[in-house]
Amino acid sequence: MATAEVLAAPVLSELSLAKCRRLGQDRRWPKWSTQCFMRSLGLPVLNACLIAPADRDQLASVVNSFARRLGTESVMVRSDGGVEAVSYRRGGLTLPVPEAIAWAEPALADGRAVLLLEPTNRFTNASTAMIRIDRSIGKGPDGGQLTVELLGAGFDLADLARTGLQPHARVEVRNIDWDRPEPLWPHDVTVTVVTLSDDDRIERRLDFVGRHCLPADARSGTGTAAERARAWLWDQGYRDLFEPFDLASALRCLPDWHRDAFSIVAALPQEDWNCVATGWSDLGTGRQIYWDIVDGSHKYGRG
Numbered sequence: 001m002a003t004a005e006v007l008a009a010p011v012l013s014e015l016s017l018a019k020c021r022r023l024g025q026d027r028r029w030p031k032w033s034t035q036c037f038m039r040s041l042g043l044p045v046l047n048a049c050l051i052a053p054a055d056r057d058q059l060a061s062v063v064n065s066f067a068r069r070l071g072t073e074s075v076m077v078r079s080d081g082g083v084e085a086v087s088y089r090r091g092g093l094t095l096p097v098p099e100a101i102a103w104a105e106p107a108l109a110d111g112r113a114v115l116l117l118e119p120t121n122r123f124t125n126a127s128t129a130m131i132r133i134d135r136s137i138g139k140g141p142d143g144g145q146l147t148v149e150l151l152g153a154g155f156d157l158a159d160l161a162r163t164g165l166q167p168h169a170r171v172e173v174r175n176i177d178w179d180r181p182e183p184l185w186p187h188d189v190t191v192t193v194v195t196l197s198d199d200d201r202i203e204r205r206l207d208f209v210g211r212h213c214l215p216a217d218a219r220s221g222t223g224t225a226a227e228r229a230r231a232w233l234w235d236q237g238y239r240d241l242f243e244p245f246d247l248a249s250a251l252r253c254l255p256d257w258h259r260d261a262f263s264i265v266a267a268l269p270q271e272d273w274n275c276v277a278t279g280w281s282d283l284g285t286g287r288q289i290y291w292d293i294v295d296g297s298h299k300y301g302r303g
């Protein structure tokens with residue numbers, strides 16, 4: 001019987017829940033720690049592996065071994081650690097193993113950790129949500145609010161978190177006391193369809209894809225970044241972006257987000273939290289996952 005390959009780096013799916021809880025309080029690597037935190041709560045996340053800067057000499061071995069564990073020839077890469085600087089290296093890319101190694105080398109050299117995750121296809125998401133949890137925006141213990149910004153098929157979390165693209169819809173659940181879990185009441189829910197033409201929203205997504213997400217052989221050529229992205233997506237059969245937004249389908253997950261938000265804030269290590277946020281994706285494969293938790297008051301501010 002073959003023995004399991006030993007990895008010189010922690011793999012999320014192989015950690016006990018107790019270990020995940022401990023790592024969830026280690027703020028050296030915020031993205032990794034919040035993925036551990038989410039898993040400790042039983043919430044769905046991508047499998048992940050952390051390479052610390054001190055383990056830089058193990059990079060190629062770890063990336064190859066992690067990909068073999070997943071049974072894939074590619075992995076997603078992200079950098080992790082500390083405050084994101086102006087020179088922040090854009091991640092969230094799913095790359096073949098050799099390209100993932102090349103991407104990770106300068107990040108580790110800069111003293112940031114590298115987070116490897118299961119590969120996903122950012123062009124075929126069924127829906128995307130940014131979920132913000134405010135402890136109190138009004139007076140009294142029931143002044144809390146859950147705000148969910150929604151984008152439809154073909155978009156991804158970077159459109160909301162990085163580019164400031166207006167969502168298709170915004171959902172607000174008010175009158176929440178986060179210390180007292182209770183059912184979701186329809187009279188506390190407000191849904192607003194955001195005024196922005198579908199063509200404008202798609203063009204902004206295409207411009208982002210054309211500038212940051214296309215493979216190297218598709219970045220050159222004639223036309224604008226958006227035009228090149230449109231042509232490439234169409235050629236690859238990735239046409240979800242051009243489908244109408246399905247609000248009713250997206251809202252089916254609202255009770256789950258509401259329930260999970262209570263689980264998240266009940267387990268937060270900091271008792272003085274005011275606002276936290278997390279991302280969520282329906283990957284379009286029958287799988288739905290959460291991303292990082294961030295201090296929403298610092299990352300997004302008010303309003």
